[in-house]
Amino acid sequence: MAQALRSDPVGLIIREKEPTNLETPFDQVDSFLTPTELFYIRNHFHAPALELATYQLRIDGAVTNPFSLSYEQLRAMPSETRVATLECAGNSRVFLIPQAAGVQWELGAVGNAEWTGVPLGALLERAGLEEDACEIVLEGADRGTPKEPPVPRGPISYARSLPRHKALQREVLIAYQMNGRDLPLDHGYPVRAVVPGHYGMASVKWLTHVHVVREPFRGYWQTSDYGYWDELDGNPVRRALGEVQLKSEIARPRVYERIAPDQAYRVSGAAWAGETDVTEVAVSTDGGQTWTAAEFLDPVRRHAWRRWTFDWRTPAEPGRYTLLSRAKAANGSVQPDQHEPQYGSYVVHHALPIEVFIDDRTGASV
Numbered sequence: 001m002a003q004a005l006r007s008d009p010v011g012l013i014i015r016e017k018e019p020t021n022l023e024t025p026f027d028q029v030d031s032f033l034t035p036t037e038l039f040y041i042r043n044h045f046h047a048p049a050l051e052l053a054t055y056q057l058r059i060d061g062a063v064t065n066p067f068s069l070s071y072e073q074l075r076a077m078p079s080e081t082r083v084a085t086l087e088c089a090g091n092s093r094v095f096l097i098p099q100a101a102g103v104q105w106e107l108g109a110v111g112n113a114e115w116t117g118v119p120l121g122a123l124l125e126r127a128g129l130e131e132d133a134c135e136i137v138l139e140g141a142d143r144g145t146p147k148e149p150p151v152p153r154g155p156i157s158y159a160r161s162l163p164r165h166k167a168l169q170r171e172v173l174i175a176y177q178m179n180g181r182d183l184p185l186d187h188g189y190p191v192r193a194v195v196p197g198h199y200g201m202a203s204v205k206w207l208t209h210v211h212v213v214r215e216p217f218r219g220y221w222q223t224s225d226y227g228y229w230d231e232l233d234g235n236p237v238r239r240a241l242g243e244v245q246l247k248s249e250i251a252r253p254r255v256y257e258r259i260a261p262d263q264a265y266r267v268s269g270a271a272w273a274g275e276t277d278v279t280e281v282a283v284s285t286d287g288g289q290t291w292t293a294a295e296f297l298d299p300v301r302r303h304a305w306r307r308w309t310f311d312w313r314t315p316a317e318p319g320r321y322t323l324l325s326r327a328k329a330a331n332g333s334v335q336p337d338q339h340e341p342q343y344g345s346y347v348v349h350h351a352l353p354i355e356v357f358i359d360d361r362t363g364a365s366v
Contacts, residue, residue, distance in 0.1 A: 011038055015103050019043040020186060024108035027254045029270060032298055032307065033083070034111035036179045041186045042088050042109065044158055045144035048206050055190055057174070061137075061212035064128035071190055074118060075176060081116040082171055083304045084196035085272045086203055089226060089241050092249070092348035100345035101148070107249050107352070110272075112305045115194045117175030121168045123210065129164070132214050136167040138193050138202075139209035150224055159209075160202050160226070161217035161240075162195065171196045171303060174207065196303035197274040198242050199347075201226045228343045244274035246335050247349040248281050248308070248327035258359045262316040267294075271327040272305040280328040283310040287322040288337070288351070294325070315358050323354040 012022035022041040024034065052071045060066035088109035090102050103109075124136065139159040145151060166172065173194045176183060183189040188205030195202040201221065222240045230239045248271035259265055267285075271278040277300045282291040294310040308325075315321065327335045336350045 012041070013106075013108065015105060019045055020047070021103050023105055024111055026107035026110075026249065026251045029251050029307075032112065032304075033179060034113055036113070036181070036184060036187070039111040039113060039178075039187065040088065040109045042103075042200060043142070043186065043205075044146070045142045047185050048141040048143070049185070050141055050190055050206060050208075052190055055208075057191060057208060057210065059123050059127045059210045059212075062130040062133040062214050063124075063212050064130065066127060069123075071176075074174065074191065077118045077122065079116055079118055080170070080173065081114060081177075082173060082194075082196065083112065083114050083301060084171070084194055085110065085112045085244075085303065085305045086194070086200040087244055087247075087272070089199040089201055089346040090348070092352055093345050095348060095352050096339060096345060102345050106255070107251070109200075110249075110270075110305075112270075112272075114179050115173055115175040116177035116180070117173035117191075117194065119170050120172045120174055120193065120210070121170060123174065124168060124212070127212070129212060130214070133212045134164055134215060135161040135213050135217050136164065137161045137209075137211040137213055137217050137219070138204040138207060139211065140188075140192075140204045141206040141208045146220060146225065148225055152220055156220055158204060158221060159217075159219050160204055160221050161213070161219070162198075162202060163242075166195070166198070166242075197244060199226075199244055201241070226346070228346065230342065241343075241346060244272065245347055245349040246273045246276070246278070246327050246329045246333050247271065248278070248325040248335060249352060250283075250323055250325050250354045253323065253354065253356045255354055256356065258357045259314050261314055261318055261358045261360050263314045265312045265314050267310040267312050267323065268308065269294075269325055270305045270307045271325070273327075273329050273333075276329045276331040276333065277302060278306050278327050279330050281306075281308045282326050282328075283312075284324045284326070285312055285321060287353070288324050291326065318358045318360050321356055321358060323356065324351045326351045
């Protein structure tokens with residue numbers, strides 16, 4: 001087996017060097033599948049170097065038949081291939097006012113890829129879940145001390161849990177390929193989880209341990225980080241982020257792009273949701289005063305984004321203009337106008353303002 005390929009940062013936007021956090025230039029998204037070399041990278045610690053010869057995936061906990069698999073044994077099992085959009089829960093954080101702590105993602109901490117692997121449910125069926133098993137903890141080999149308070153007393157592994165009902169869905173994969181090739185190192189080589197419909201932090205990379213538990217997991221990455229405030233019987237309670245919220249983004253024009261007046265310009269972008277389907281996207285070129293329907297380039301495909309376009313005749317009058325896109329979904333939800341404060345610096349899924357300059361000194365930009 002070939003060694004893992006390290007991601008080439010050429011073409012990606014560097015948001016953080018240590019650990020590696022690289023963003024897709026969203027204005028370059030022009031295909032349904034995001035090329036692997038342009039797919040965003042979100043790491044919490046240094047990427048661990050795992051050897052195929054010694055790799056083991058352990059499944060244990062509240063099961064009747066705990067077992068371990070080598071990489072070759074996993075690859076020998078029946079596989080499935082699925083397309084899924086992964087979005088970092090902090091994507092678009094740069095749009096928050098006032099500025100929020102964390103990696104300053106703009107629009108490109110999101111990508112759509114084809115993933116191949118073994119359904120997690122098949123492994124759990126083989127292990128035999130106990131009746132009182134409630135969550136499945138996915139643990140990666142990456143390890144370190146988090147930066148954000150409250151800081152644990154020592155180094156910890158990256159681990160997240162899934163509710164039992166989600167973990168058993170066939171779309172949740174223990175993946176070893178991305179876009180038809182073995183995973184690159186920064187995308188979780190040799191094995192990662194892919195949890196369609198949930199924010200990217202659920203898709204644990206460098207996966208080495210699947211631990212079934214009998215009570216809700218309360219690890220750092222489940223509560224202190226990647227959590228939000230909800231209310232129960234009038235009291236604030238901490239809950240884990242999970243399902244991706246409905247969102248659309250404008251890829252072109254870019255923020256602060258200069259465009260010639262009175263010209264044909266094709267506005268483009270993408271929209272996605274968690275456990276529902278995007279059914280409509282509307283675009284405003286006047287700061288939200290009026291809206292016009294966009295046209296989809298892609299059909300409905302659960303857990304995958306839909307690219308869209310809108311033909312705009314740029315204003316004859318030079319000046320600063322604000323473009324917005326807003327999605328609707330099959331479950332009746334509508335992309336909100338403002339950030340929802342209970343999510344803090346996460347789940348930035350409101351209609352994002354893309355400000356551009358109509359400038360008669362600029363050549364046509366089509």
